Amino acid sequence: MDYRTVLTTCTYCGCGCNFYLEVLDGQVIDTIPCKTHPVNEGKLCIKGWNVHEFIQSPKRLKRPLIRRDGVLTEATWDEALDYTVSGLKAIKDAHGSDSIAFLTSAKVTNEENYLLQKFARAAVGTNSVDHCARL
Amino acid sequence: MTNSISEIEDADCVFIIGSNTSSSHPLVATRIFRAKKKGARIIVADPRTIQISSLADITVRHKLGTDVALLNGIMHVIIQRGWHNVSFVEERTEGFEAFSKGIENYPPEKVAEITGVDAGDIVRMAEIYAKAETGSIVYCMGITQHTTGVDNVKALANLAMLTGNVGRESTGVNPLRGQNNVQGACDMGGLPNVYPGYQPVNMMDIQKKFEKAWNAALSDKVGRTVPQMLTGLTDGSVKALYIVGENPIQSDPDTHHVKKALAAAELLVVQDIFLTPTAEMAHVVLPGTSFAEKDGTFSNTERRVMRVRQAIDPVGDSRPDWQIIQEVSNRFGYGMDYSSPEAVMREIASLTPSYGGITYERLEGEGLQWPCPHADHPGTRFLHEGMFSRGKGLFHPIEYRPPAETVDEEFPYWLTTGRVFAHYHTATMTRNSPTLDAEIREGYLEVHPDDADRLGVLQGDAVTVTSRRGTITAKTAVTDRVQQGLVFMPFHFIESNANVLTNPAHDPVAQIPEFKVCAVKLEKAPL
Numbered sequence: 225m226d227y228r229t230v231l232t233t234c235t236y237c238g239c240g241c242n243f244y245l246e247v248l249d250g251q252v253i254d255t256i257p258c259k260t261h262p263v264n265e266g267k268l269c270i271k272g273w274n275v276h277e278f279i280q281s282p283k284r285l286k287r288p289l290i291r292r293d294g295v296l297t298e299a300t301w302d303e304a305l306d307y308t309v310s311g312l313k314a315i316k317d318a319h320g321s322d323s324i325a326f327l328t329s330a331k332v333t334n335e336e337n338y339l340l341q342k343f344a345r346a347a348v349g350t351n352s353v354d355h356c357a358r359l
Numbered sequence: 360m361t362n363s364i365s366e367i368e369d370a371d372c373v374f375i376i377g378s379n380t381s382s383s384h385p386l387v388a389t390r391i392f393r394a395k396k397k398g399a400r401i402i403v404a405d406p407r408t409i410q411i412s413s414l415a416d417i418t419v420r421h422k423l424g425t426d427v428a429l430l431n432g433i434m435h436v437i438i439q440r441g442w443h444n445v446s447f448v449e450e451r452t453e454g455f456e457a458f459s460k461g462i463e464n465y466p467p468e469k470v471a472e473i474t475g476v477d478a479g480d481i482v483r484m485a486e487i488y489a490k491a492e493t494g495s496i497v498y499c500m501g502i503t504q505h506t507t508g509v510d511n512v513k514a515l516a517n518l519a520m521l522t523g524n525v526g527r528e529s530t531g532v533n534p535l536r537g538q539n540n541v542q543g544a545c546d547m548g549g550l551p552n553v554y555p556g557y558q559p560v561n562m563m564d565i566q567k568k569f570e571k572a573w574n575a576a577l578s579d580k581v582g583r584t585v586p587q588m589l590t591g592l593t594d595g596s597v598k599a600l601y602i603v604g605e606n607p608i609q610s611d612p613d614t615h616h617v618k619k620a621l622a623a624a625e626l627l628v629v630q631d632i633f634l635t636p637t638a639e640m641a642h643v644v645l646p647g648t649s650f651a652e653k654d655g656t657f658s659n660t661e662r663r664v665m666r667v668r669q670a671i672d673p674v675g676d677s678r679p680d681w682q683i684i685q686e687v688s689n690r691f692g693y694g695m696d697y698s699s700p701e702a703v704m705r706e707i708a709s710l711t712p713s714y715g716g717i718t719y720e721r722l723e724g725e726g727l728q729w730p731c732p733h734a735d736h737p738g739t740r741f742l743h744e745g746m747f748s749r750g751k752g753l754f755h756p757i758e759y760r761p762p763a764e765t766v767d768e769e770f771p772y773w774l775t776t777g778r779v780f781a782h783y784h785t786a787t788m789t790r791n792s793p794t795l796d797a798e799i800r801e802g803y804l805e806v807h808p809d810d811a812d813r814l815g816v817l818q819g820d821a822v823t824v825t826s827r828r829g830t831i832t833a834k835t836a837v838t839d840r841v842q843q844g845l846v847f848m849p850f851h852f853i854e855s856n857a858n859v860l861t862n863p864a865h866d867p868v869a870q871i872p873e874f875k876v877c878a879v880k881l882e883k884a885p886l
């Protein structure tokens with residue numbers, strides 16, 4: 225049996241509570257609030273207490289999908305990445321950088337946000353990057 | 360937030376406006392409860408009765424979209440009675456003359472008419488907030504999601520400056536950011552006009568700096584905002600949209616319009632962890648991972664940068680989002696070669712002055728609050744100490760403007776939207792959590808008992824709700840939390856998607872849509 229606790233930051237609201245995810249043999253089984261963290265001091269709300277429940281939900285997307293004959297169908301990473309990149313390239317060549325836009329996310333990490341806007345600006349050549357800050 | 364979450368509990372007065380704190384930011388609410396215990400006076404202004412209203416010293420329910428009028432009324436009283444902080448205004452601010460002239464037009468009696476708030480209550484609110492040694496303002500989307508969102512925020516800044524409640528512990532103007540990393544997405548340049556650290560894309564020396572660091576030619580043209588992307592898709596000027604971890608079909612106003620726009624895309628790429636309604640429309644779906652399957656950082660509402668740590672392997676064949684983006688970029692022909700998120704953070708720190716002193720090593724423990732410009736800097740608990748970023752604080756005279764849509768004979772009810780305690784945003788994650796799903800399973804419409812009588816509906820009956828943009832059906836929750844003439848709906852539930860109804864009219868500057876106000880009609884649904 226492999227049991228571990230991993231300290232991390234809540235994925236739900238902007239409070240940013242810290243807790244330990246309890247992991248047993250690769251399954252996240254529970255959440256323990258962090259007592260020494262300055263925001264939550266050992267407390268959590270109902271969403272935080274139950275945050276482990278959605279992580280390994282059977283409904284998680286497990287493989288890339290490509291629309292074929294109108295239907296989203298499972299594909300390999302190679303196929304999906306090539307599909308994405310050739311599509312973006314063709315549109316950039318035909319209509320210019322500003323015909324492509326990006327919605328980045330308040331759910332992914334800082335590092336991921338940084339990389340997406342860098343890709344948009346440096347690789348595609350557009351500043352059309354926005355996210356749901358307003359929503 | 361200008362100040363930190365923990366400081367709230369030592370404020371003498373907490374003024375909560377447009378934030379259902381106990382529902383949307385529970386661990387901030389905890390601090391407000393503690394402040395109350397320590398003797399703070401609590402003021403709540405919200406169109407609905409919310410849980411936190413029950414512990415308030417004074418609570419008012421102003422009409423939707425009348426925040427500027429209410430705040431101007433409060434400031435009118437403060438200036439008239441000489442309760443403002445004269446030395447702060449003289450030493451730290453400018454523009455007071457023009458501003459106070461404008462405020463003269465907002466005597467409490469007139470404001471009472473606009474807002475529906477009793478004039479005596481306006482005076483009491485003014486007195487409690489102005490006379491507190493430390494007053495902390497807490498607000499959320501109830502302030503920003505209006506066509507006058509920027510005006511609302513400026514009016515709050517005026518109020519804090521007028522009373523000297525800025526730049527000290529337990530004071531400030533404190534927006535509670537909704538999503539866990541909305542602060543970080545903004546900090547990282549997830550905005551069409553700025554690079555990371557709010558450095559403008561159209562300033563020559565900034566552009567040069569990033570061109571050199573990224574080894575690429577960059578555009579100085581400000582990009583499209585979300586509403587402009589949608590319009591671009593509809594008129595054909597935008598052909599491809601690449602969406603990471605967002606669900607605009609449910610989260611954006613006027614769903615029918617959003618669907619039409621997304622359907623027009625030649626290429627719609629969606630990277631997410633569940634097959635959301637938005638992903639269902641994509642040409643290609645890339646499975647990213649949840650926060651439990653990757654390393655990285657989030658920045659919370661008080662600007663605290665904190666570690667996210669990988670607990671398990673990615674589910675199925677999914678991949679951490681940073682790896683997906685890096686792979687897309689490499690195949691696109693722009694090389695990225697980061698060995699880990701930590702390596703990305705090193706680059707961020709080198710290009711973002713406010714993150715300059717942030718390293719993973721230093722984030723162990725409590726994290727760091729930016730600005731943290733260099734390796735020895737301890738981080739910043741509250742902003743504007745001694746000086747504002749622009750030097751002196753500037754008063755903006757703000758006039759009240761009504762919302763974009765108001766009730767009329769055809770659409771006689773005001774509709775406002777929000778969240779519930781057990782769910783989160785479009786509920787993709789929370790509705791896939793059995794415990795949270797069991798708390799609240801479906802959407803509902805809060806209706807005042809008198810209105811329910813008039814419609815001939817009882818608790819739990821279905822009603823159709825129609826705005827100029829669409830119709831949905833929802834069950835009623837009959838309650839006097841809402842006033843007569845006002846109805847409320849959470850937007851978490853796709854089956855009764857409140858955003859089919861909401862108005863995409865937006866603030867001219869910030870482009871925030873007016874989620875919080877639209878006009879609807881109600882009818883008893885046929886059985």
Ligand code: SF4
Nearest residue numbers: 234236237241269272
């Ligand atoms: S535990 Fe609750 S209050 Fe804390 S960050 Fe998560 S959602 Fe917010």
